[in-house]
Amino acid sequence: MNYVQFGGTGARVSEVAYGTDNLGNPFGADEATSRELLGRVLDAGINHIDTADVYAGGRAEEIIGSYLQDSGRRDEVFLTTKVTSSVGPGVNDYGSSKVHILNGIDSSLRKLRTDHVDLFLLHSFDPSTPVLEMVEALNDVVRSGKARYVGASNWASWRVMEALWMADTHGYARFDCLQSEFNIVRPGLANEAIPACKAQGVAVTAYSPLGAGFLTGKHRAVGPDSETKFGARDDERGGSLKRKYFDDRRFAVVDALKALSDESGEPMIRLALQWLFETPGLTSPIIGARRVDQLESTLEALSARAPDDVMTRVRDIADEFAESTWVNYPPPLSLQITARRS
Numbered sequence: 001m002n003y004v005q006f007g008g009t010g011a012r013v014s015e016v017a018y019g020t021d022n023l024g025n026p027f028g029a030d031e032a033t034s035r036e037l038l039g040r041v042l043d044a045g046i047n048h049i050d051t052a053d054v055y056a057g058g059r060a061e062e063i064i065g066s067y068l069q070d071s072g073r074r075d076e077v078f079l080t081t082k083v084t085s086s087v088g089p090g091v092n093d094y095g096s097s098k099v100h101i102l103n104g105i106d107s108s109l110r111k112l113r114t115d116h117v118d119l120f121l122l123h124s125f126d127p128s129t130p131v132l133e134m135v136e137a138l139n140d141v142v143r144s145g146k147a148r149y150v151g152a153s154n155w156a157s158w159r160v161m162e163a164l165w166m167a168d169t170h171g172y173a174r175f176d177c178l179q180s181e182f183n184i185v186r187p188g189l190a191n192e193a194i195p196a197c198k199a200q201g202v203a204v205t206a207y208s209p210l211g212a213g214f215l216t217g218k219h220r221a222v223g224p225d226s227e228t229k230f231g232a233r234d235d236e237r238g239g240s241l242k243r244k245y246f247d248d249r250r251f252a253v254v255d256a257l258k259a260l261s262d263e264s265g266e267p268m269i270r271l272a273l274q275w276l277f278e279t280p281g282l283t284s285p286i287i288g289a290r291r292v293d294q295l296e297s298t299l300e301a302l303s304a305r306a307p308d309d310v311m312t313r314v315r316d317i318a319d320e321f322a323e324s325t326w327v328n329y330p331p332p333l334s335l336q337i338t339a340r341r342s
């Protein structure tokens with residue numbers, strides 16, 4: 001496993017994080033499989049585990065907490081959790097108010113059976129709370145020792161800049177991480193957020209690096225009603241994933257990657273993840289696997305790198321797609337990749 005610097009901090013994390021929204025989830029992994037997955041993840045040297053208060057209604061945090069306590073492996077882990085989404089019927093059980101942030105960290109620490117997390121993120125932007133209140137509350141969390149670093153997820157880059165400015169102005173803990181969706185067929189983060197974070201020393205972690213499974217190519221073969229996150233879950237997530245990914249242009253990218261994979265012998269997962277590793281300013285993708293065999297095939301893909309001539313063709317596929325998504329607008333993704341090549 002390779003390790004990278006976590007943004008402008010002194011912490012080092014594995015080049016991939018492991019995301020846990022499948023753990024304890026009826027459509028994901030039962031408790032025994034979840035524990036097996038966590039053990040294999042740590043054995044492989046992945047030291048960054050990403051979770052959230054809402055994953056599987058709180059079960060993911062509980063399973064991680066009991067696994068880390070039973071195994072005695074808490075100190076090996078850079079542990080991330082999140083707050084903001086709704087966790088109950090109360091009027092303050094939602095959002096990024098000081099009330100919910102301070103209640104949320106305590107609730108997560110109880111479930112995770114630890115006295116601190118390494119990274120505490122606001123899961124999404126809450127337009128009903130002043131940003132200064134959020135920054136103050138996160139500063140309280142850091143100063144009380146309950147989190148080492150803080151940040152946000154799914155925030156616009158200008159909101160991240162606003163929070164950094166407020167933290168700097170008041171001497172509060174700065175955001176050290178932005179977590180957002182980013183992959184070859186959802187590349188919008190490269191437009192502004194990644195360059196802004198890179199300039200500010202803010203780590204960027206990418207969720208859905210394989211497009212929630214789309215970039216493995218399996219949906220072409222088995223169709224949308226297969227046993228995948230897209231098909232098996234007839235809920236908001238399943239539906240919204242189909243809206244995000246199932247269109248002709250994105251399937252054309254998958255077809256092109258599949259053809260390149262067949263020709264070169266490089267697994268599609270390697271091509272998709274390596275493209276992320278080579279994106280300037282991207283700290284680490286957060287891989288998800290709900291079965292041990294999936295995790296093993298992703299680890300196998302990570303065990304080597306595709307040669308540069310193959311990656312040049314991956315970048316061409318990605319650039320062509322990115323350009324098609326910014327009509328009449330310069331595609332900064334291409335510009336960055338051109339800059340890196342020279």
Ligand SMILES: NC(=O)c1ccc[n+]([C@@H]2O[C@H](COP(=O)([O-])OP(=O)(O)OC[C@H]3O[C@@H](n4cnc5c(N)ncnc54)[C@H](OP(=O)(O)O)[C@@H]3O)[C@@H](O)[C@H]2O)c1
Nearest residue numbers: 019020021153207208209210211212213228229287288294
């Ligand atoms: N901050 C946020 O708002 C947010 C949102 C989403 C996710 N996240 C975080 O990011 C993590 C990863 O996101 P993600 O699950 O979308 O990541 P992903 O790695 O793009 O997709 C994971 C899914 O792809 C399929 N898959 C994974 N490896 C595979 C393999 N080797 N072969 C075949 N299929 C494979 C599995 O789904 P199927 O078996 O169902 O096909 C798996 O659940 C989450 O666990 C969570 O921690 C954060």
